[in-house]
Amino acid sequence: MRRNAIWLALFAAAVIAGVTCLSIVYASPFARTWDEVDFTLALHRYDLLAMQPHFPGYPYFILGGWIINQWLNNPIIALSVFNTLAALSSAVPMFLLANRLTDSGMKSLLLPALVLSSPYIWLMSSRPMSECAGMALLWWFLWSIRFAMDRPGSMLRHGLALLMFGFLMGTRLSFFPYGLALVPLWYGIWQYGARGWQRWLRMGCSALAALLFQLLWIAGLVLSEGTLAGFWKLSLAFVEGHFSEWGGGIISTPMPLGERIYQLIGYNLLGSALLGGSILIGLWLVIMVAAAVIGRRFALPSVQGNENHRYIFWLVGCAVLYTLWALFGQNIEKPRHIVPVVAPMLLLIFVFIIRTAEGLKTSTHGTRLLRIAPTILYALLISLISIQVVYGAQLQKRQALEEPAVYQLHDYVSSLQEPLLLFTWEETRVLQYLQADYDHQRIYTYGYFQALAGSNPERRVLLTDHVVHGFEQQGKSVKEHVKQLAEFKSDALFDPAYAHVILYEWVR
Incomplete structure (x- = not known):
């Protein structure tokens, strides 16, 4: 024994x-x-x-x-x-x-x-x-x-x-x-x-x-x-x-x-x-x-x-x-x-x-x-x-x-050459840490988004699916105003909230 x-x-x-x-x-x-x-x-x-x-x-x-x-x-x-x-x-x-x-x-x-x-x-x-x-x-x-x-x-x-x-x-x-x-x-x-x-x-x-x-x-x-x-x-x-x-x-x-x-x-x-x-x-x-x-x-x-x-x-x-x-x-x-x-x-x-x-x-x-x-x-x-x-x-x-989905998002947006503005939710904190050289901003309300998005007509406006869902929770359906550009995935066990990130472009 x-x-x-x-x-x-x-x-x-x-x-x-x-x-x-x-x-x-x-x-x-x-x-x-x-x-x-x-x-x-x-x-x-x-x-x-x-x-x-x-x-x-x-x-x-x-x-x-x-x-x-x-x-x-x-x-x-x-x-x-x-x-x-x-x-x-x-x-x-x-x-x-x-x-x-x-x-x-x-x-x-x-x-x-x-x-x-x-x-x-x-x-x-x-x-x-x-x-x-x-x-x-x-x-x-x-x-x-x-x-x-x-x-x-x-x-x-x-x-x-x-x-x-x-x-x-x-x-x-x-x-x-x-x-x-x-x-x-x-x-x-x-x-x-x-x-x-x-x-x-x-x-x-x-x-x-x-x-x-x-x-x-x-x-x-x-x-x-x-x-x-x-x-x-x-x-x-x-x-x-x-x-x-x-x-x-x-x-x-x-x-x-x-x-x-x-x-x-x-x-x-x-x-x-x-x-x-x-x-x-x-x-x-x-x-x-x-x-x-x-x-x-x-x-x-x-x-x-x-x-x-x-x-x-x-x-x-x-x-x-x-x-x-x-x-x-x-x-x-x-x-x-x-x-x-x-x-x-x-x-x-x-x-x-x-x-x-x-x-x-x-x-x-x-x-x-x-x-x-x-x-x-x-x-x-x-x-x-x-x-x-x-x-x-x-x-x-x-x-x-394996690269997190938010990191994949950053790599993709960094590859876009033209002027753009990316609206995110919590992803913006990671983008700040990665020292993203493109404009990105955390957005809260649909009204504020409209003001910023329309301030520069020559700049492309991108937004993530978490932003779109946030607008929907505010009673604003924006599906007809966005088109999907890319999709990024990582393991949900590692990234439960942001394992799946969809990038949209705002269609004016």
């Missing part, structure tokens, strides 16, 4: 090392989206007002990328490498957390192998986006919560959890629903030992520490902006715009609730974030979980402490709360916003598989099939990880080599 555990640990270590190396080798050289351009430009000059990056500033992510960039002098690659290193560091809390929940020793290394090879998470680790760094810190935070629950009276462990939450918020503020995990820690402080004024003192110290760890990164943002009043106005303007105009939430992007739920759960969570668009991975995952469900009927029940049960309860609560936040408050077009839910999903699946396998080893049922059932479950888990590695490596290479 010990020899099997060693082989499983070696396999997991090889997967983790291979995933890390391929993430660096195939680090994406493209700034594909508005946000990626914001982060990349921030390494040259950190300026919230210029959206370098946009609010809330992501200071720890930018700091990490800036440090790496001192050696690489390539902001896009530097942010991608920082993400890869952050993902590698998360293998430590994953291992510790899995071992605490399953008591499986070195076999717990299979959890970081499973998570880090998950195709979509792996793709995010080689891109200049803050989600991967946020996911890494989420794992550290989730482990610190469980670590503190073992000794509810330890202010050192409690303070570590608050510190990790501060790092998490300063890296990815949108992960705030996971702050719900702090509730059992505060409850533990309230229940543990002290009485009367001592209880209130400990709660006050905890609240003060939590506030200070958040002010640590917020103060840096205020200083970078110059004044508290200026920072406050900027933050209010950004939050208002996010929820009312362009953020992709339920107010700024009206969509039937049923359709929105299907988009979030069916396509974003299951199809993209969990399975990476692979039917084979989905089928294998179903087979593995089904085998564990059947085996669970014959396995001896695992003995778990109340802390583990309580931890899992609050973890599920955090995932549900975050899902609601993603449903109503986040951009429904982008699967990356639901990635934080993949962490507890994979953790719970892993715990269920391992507990079932270990429970079958001590089962009193003596049939030959049940004796080999644990081996079958581990084989299914190893096979799933192997499939993810092969499929994910192919995605990594394609993401690094």
Whole structure:
């Protein structure tokens, strides 16, 4: 048995090392989206007002990328490498957390192998986006919560959890629903030992520490902006715009609730974030979980402490709360916003598989099939990880080599010699980063477009399909006034919002 555990640990270590190396080798050289351009430009000059990056500033992510960039002098690659290193560091809390929940020793290394090879998470680790760094810190935070629950009276462990939450918020503020995990820690402080004024003192110290760890990164943002009043106005303007105009939430992007739920759960969570668009991975995952469900009927029940049960309860609560936040408050077009839910999903699946396998080893049922059932479950888990590695490596290479649709648009328009004006939506941020030498402008309203388009009759007017759709949403049908010039495509897994760009010419 010990020899099997060693082989499983070696396999997991090889997967983790291979995933890390391929993430660096195939680090994406493209700034594909508005946000990626914001982060990349921030390494040259950190300026919230210029959206370098946009609010809330992501200071720890930018700091990490800036440090790496001192050696690489390539902001896009530097942010991608920082993400890869952050993902590698998360293998430590994953291992510790899995071992605490399953008591499986070195076999717990299979959890970081499973998570880090998950195709979509792996793709995010080689891109200049803050989600991967946020996911890494989420794992550290989730482990610190469980670590503190073992000794509810330890202010050192409690303070570590608050510190990790501060790092998490300063890296990815949108992960705030996971702050719900702090509730059992505060409850533990309230229940543990002290009485009367001592209880209130400990709660006050905890609240003060939590506030200070958040002010640590917020103060840096205020200083970078110059004044508290200026920072406050900027933050209010950004939050208002996010929820009312362009953020992709339920107010700024009206969509039937049923359709929105299907988009979030069916396509974003299951199809993209969990399975990476692979039917084979989905089928294998179903087979593995089904085998564990059947085996669970014959396995001896695992003995778990109340802390583990309580931890899992609050973890599920955090995932549900975050899902609601993603449903109503986040951009429904982008699967990356639901990635934080993949962490507890994979953790719970892993715990269920391992507990079932270990429970079958001590089962009193003596049939030959049940004796080999644990081996079958581990084989299914190893096979799933192997499939993810092969499929994910192919995605990594394609993401690094295939030109995004917006880049293709830029190449095409650059080849046109005559005077022109290109109207876009979010594509304009990428065009600015590419230093396009032709006139291009982000357009909001049809009336303003008409004024600009008619100001110079000798100049060709081009516009993208996203602009046309925006006019249609304003009640302006312009199909009879446009003719299609070109069409550009990239993989929707890499560019969910701009994988398909159609270029039109305005016919006066």
